[in-house]
Amino acid sequence: MAPPLSRRSLLQAAALAASTPAVSLTTTGRAAATVQEATAVAAAPSAWTVQPFALEDVALRPGLFAEKRRLMLDHARGYDVNRLLQVFRANAGLPTGGAVAPGGWEGLDGEANGNLRGHYTGHFLTMLAQAYRGTKERVFADRIGTMVGALTEVRAALRRDPAVLSVPGKFGTAADQVRGSYQYVDLPADVLGGASAITLSVWVRPTHDANWTRVFDFGDDTTRYLYLAARNQAGVPRFAITTSGAGGEQGLDGTAALPLNQWSHLAVTIAGGTGALYVNGTAVARNTAMSLTPAALGALKNNWLGRSNYSADPVFAGAYEEFNVFSRALTAAEITELQSRRAADASTGRGDLASYAFDETAGGTFTDVSGRNLTATLRRTWGGPSHPGFLAAYPETQFIDLESRTTSDYTKVWAPYYTAHKILRGLLDAYGATDDDRALDLASGMCDWMHSRLSKLPESTLQRMWGIFSSGEFGGIVEAVCDLHTITGKAEHLALAQLFDLDRLIDACAANTDILDGLHANQHIPIFTGYVRLYDETGEERYLTSAKNFWDMVVPHRMYGIGGTSTQEFWKARDVIAGTISATTAETCCAYNMLKLSRTLFFHEQDPKYMDYYERALYNQVLGSKQDKPDAEKPLVTYFIGLTPGHVRDYTPKQGTTCCEGTGMESATKYQDSVYFAKADGSALYVNLYSPSTLTWAEKGVTVTQTTGFPEEQGSTLAFGGGRASFTLRLRVPSWATAGFRVTVNGRAVSGTPKPGNYFEVSRTWRAGDTVRIAMPFRTRVEKALDDPSLQTLFHGPVNLVARDAATEYLKVGLYRDAGLSGDLSHSLTPVPGEPLHFTLDGTEWAPFFEGTEDPTHAYFRRSEPKVVFGGRDSGVANPAKADGTTLLDEVWAGAPFRNKGALVARVRSTVDAWVAAGLLSRADGDKVVSTAGTASYRP
Template identity: 80%
Template structure:
């Protein structure tokens, strides 16, 4: 083991600031009884000055969130989890029950050959866990337990040598080779016996149409070998023999494709210079000019059924009989093999080797030739380095990463990212069901990771984690620290620190912005892990780095909807308009920024974190979920294109992407940040206005929010079930610049609410107390920092998008009917019966959160050609400075105005400045002032 650097020096158990959890580790293998209470939540670290409630404590009421959530709950309840488990079972060589793996990234045929498979299963476990915690519906717990049972079986199988999977054969019992198992049969070295004449015969039932999979491949390497492929590049069987590599192969090619899921008989004979290939007893190819035969190869090192000496897929399907004779069978003898076992045919059993594959257990196959050449079932990758290994693919990706210096996701695609999703899913399952198997699997995974990573020099780790894509590890640090709070294992906390990417951490701790060119979602979840490492170790640079990083993204690289990144990457600070594309705002980025905002708020109750939370949740996250049901797909976006006329894609990349995974999780935890409590119980934070009912068990009260927010401009909170003294802290959104009011039992509360703060109401609350919060929405624009003329329209917290199929930026003016408050809403016309829908110049604006397939414009081009007040045109062209700021921009920047006179004063002062600068004539200035004086305005 490489010596640990000082920063990785193992801290004593006392540094584990989380208390010992009050959950039972003695659950039976089947999990806890259905009637048992939900287990305690993950212990809150003492460093958290406010703490969250469990999902089960916050019930979602009817409204926007409930409607969206139900679509995902139904999907989670109905989807066949055996499809998710298929790739795990296949990897372990277990029976997959005929299940078909999901498409996209989660199957063997997906992007990069499915090198991320297993990640989606972790997401699904998290989604089911949250669904169960939120609803108490036993159906979700049952599905979790099914998955945990299967994963337990998978790990047990991976710990052992492969075992035969028997199936119905052509004549009796066959040996099944599940696609994705990486299993093959190894025959002893003397099997060919140096014979010059030979016949090789096999019954096979292919289950996949991959080219170049081998029925057999006898050889030393890619130079000296003899093989029979079930399919060549043209999809037909091919036999070849060579002593000088592929270019010198002497071969026989079939004429037709072997059918899938049906038994076919293949036979090859060589005698003298003649080689013959038979398919189902019929000669399909003959070569009379062969100069090579098995004796030309000598004694070979590898004699394989199902495995290739090249980088070809392992044969997927079943073998019944495999026989080798030291002579060329006649055509009649080949025919006799079609309807009989070899022993009962005219040919008899193979004289060199004869395998019936009648075994139903174990990992060896008996040879009936009389030569005693027992065959052995093996894995191409050997076996796990540690018994805790659990994955849906071999450990080879993890091994390759340790020496890899360049990224190639067709070979290594973020293996520790995939491990994180599985680990997180197991932890969530444990929290939801108290099933000890989940904790055991999770702990084993971390034991295995520690056994690998702790042996690597720090320089190797730094190289690995800095490698784009291949070195991505998601939020694994957060999950490992959470696990360590349950297990108390020092190795687990030490493992979490092995993922430190020092270059990034040190730069962010010094508030040096180095994000330009980085992959966004590879790095955002690193910082949720750093916050948890601070909780566990007290090392200040972790928390400082996370806070500074957040400030580098929000708002400097943030789109109006709360998302970030373009084609998954960041550009320079302050570049927003310049990153708008069809691949803007990867949905995973918003999911992880929400997590980070939430965790930072636990340490520092800066309202900016919850202002961001509202923005991203009510816009990108809600808008990323399509508003329709689907049994097969969760219908969640990957990217949200922000180009003009973009149509959201809710089935990206054929499904099962990272964003569909996080999208499933988001839709089952909408309520996780509505309320927080001060660590000492003295205050309740109301962060979001959402129809929910909080059960605050420690206080013996409930708090019920009744609202249709954001379709309603406010919320009503009712205390129930008891009495308790605490301070109610109500978030005043940063955009709520006027009119925020609070009443208790109808009486106004003293104090002046300030936008971007919390408004506190302190009293001993009694059952039946009613708090009414009024939050007037104001319609406003947000300008992109690098192109102020490109703007997004907001009504309160809601981004309003124009619905239009136009593919160039729409142009709108909004000042013509602006209210004295600066509210731009009077310039728009409400659509009757459609809350939050408006029209402007014949174009409909709708909330971004509506998950439709309408073409939308999240940004528009601001155009105010004339100076207009209260609908009255002054006849004066609206002049602009060299930076694009117009006269009207400067006038309305002074809003809100308490009176019309205050607005006119602002107009007079502004035009005077522009006249002095030579940007406006005195005559035009007077027209502007006169128009402002004569116009009428909404308040």
């Protein structure tokens, strides 16, 4: 009897049996054919009851979003993409054209040895694709073509054995070993010939100053060896020979560091118990007690140029020319002679044990011209060639290591599948924007490679891998693979997407069990967008249910007022907000991915809460994460946004090129992606955001031009163009719009009662010239931290207002003294003339969070209402508070809005009676409070 199939095997079998048509994932208003022979056109997934428009169908008009985007487009045009490609080309052993790798996470000297390099190139490709789709500027398409072409060359090179990279040398040509290529020269075992006297002579041009890089190293392991390091721990050349490990080394140390990017001649001689080290013809070290020679070492297994027998040592980066091994000690005069001519032209002649001129300009071997025919071979430390489809800016070793790893160590393995996702996503977006078949081929190849690797692993191994913090992080790869599957129709691609199931997380969230405390936030948010897409592809309900429940665990239970989440990248306990505020709150990537998840869930269920959240996070954290100044070299985007008092935003974090700068580039080139959605059957148009823009709805033959200064303007106007079309216009009524939401069509009021936190419908046959006007007056309100009601943040309509003050303690702020009957707190603020959305309060300036300045800000403040004051009239009574910090005034104004003054006084009386009964307020003071409320005057 055959054993029962595991759930994963059943899923794979079902995927392999399901032969879906080859279609292209497109969006409403855009049709694209695939590269398959039998082309097909598809809209968004059939499970989506609402569909987005393509970026090219929604044009941003002048306003806040267009200005922020302009700054990022300047960066997209100005940054040298060859710098991004440098790490890929280096990894493949290709010429880098002198390009300097980006700093930070994209360079070998960045955090964790650059173990995330390559991710930023994916972000950049996505930015370029979005920029091209949104503007149709040819420069963006051209840059995409450059990058895709280079990555195509890189993948091909990774599939081959390493090839010589010929560069100008000291006398003729030289062989370059690009840093990051992990290449070295492997010499035959008999290269030292068991000599009892020897000279090793070489020209090198180092390009990096890492300690312990080997010019050459001949040995068995770390016990018996002979090496020359370009730099020891003191930064100077060192020669050593030993038969008993590091403790038994007989050595020669130089006196000065070798200059970078310049040719230096190094020579070592050993004979008669004396060793000498020469640098550029000068003896810099001599040891008369050097009893060891190659003869004492015997036959050696590893004979390398550029690689160390100590595996942790870096590989030599730089060029080689003229490596000669002589079976005698050259004289000082002979070594001096080698400074000005090749050995073949000098009195020494070529080395009799080995001689490599490095004149080769192709191939992967170097000829020995000593007469001994000891041909050397160019190799990579990580082996190779890579497996078919592999594409990365580092070797496959991280992926291999992860499969046996049980603990996190990002200096060894830093989220390789996360990086793969970014590259894959960038390639898919590049294909979607330019129809470049090379990008699709690269993307498909990557997924073929991942499937061939992951499908061979036991399910228990996969579950362990995906549960490891950081190392097992895979970002939004499931979403990207599902999107690819809709293009290729390959069953293996759908099967691959399901190999990233993290069952513990899915099952807990599907059961609505909150297990987020202690989890890395951005490791998990994008997972759920992918699971929603898996629901689209498979119909398996647990994926969608888990994602919806997960969203509810974050919003509002782990959400700061600006829409951000996480502290120091992690989640804490549910409903702990004040207790988690720090300088490292609200990682920008988290906001980016929560927006993606929110809009994807909205495609399935049009709950306005998703778009309420979208507006909150977009208008506050996302806009505020971008600095308001141009820079061709940096995107100027925050990593964390600290919410501590007096925090100053850092727009070039962690040396640059972080994940958040990458998602920041993407966010700033797709601001229009959720302004409008369409009902899948074309029966309705959703207006989700009030943003100046023009929608071209090709299927309906209409255009909708939205004119607004929102959020400076408290409303918007929609003008229709094109032909006649019948559909329902669904206008989002923000949950904060409690002061009214009024709609007119062609100047006539539309009947109905718009409800905050819902959509208001207007159904008709629309004609060119129709105009819809929306008015939504703003109110000023506070939102309280869930775990500390006295810690609050201030909103004016959708806009979070921050105090600009250098103090590092929470400001104490009172707001009730002039509150209106509506509960609006704006009367306590004084508008700043000529500066919309800027106010002063007790001498402190308050400004929109979305302004990307370097001013110290206070997003949260300590609410302080020491006296009971109504309409500016002081009762003389101290404002009492409950144990949780809720004050008498808090409870009174929680009943707002009030129909009239009488309703307010009634609320005051009932609240006072309750507090007197609870022993929190004396009757005499209570009577004063009620009397003051009755005699005060109030604004609406």
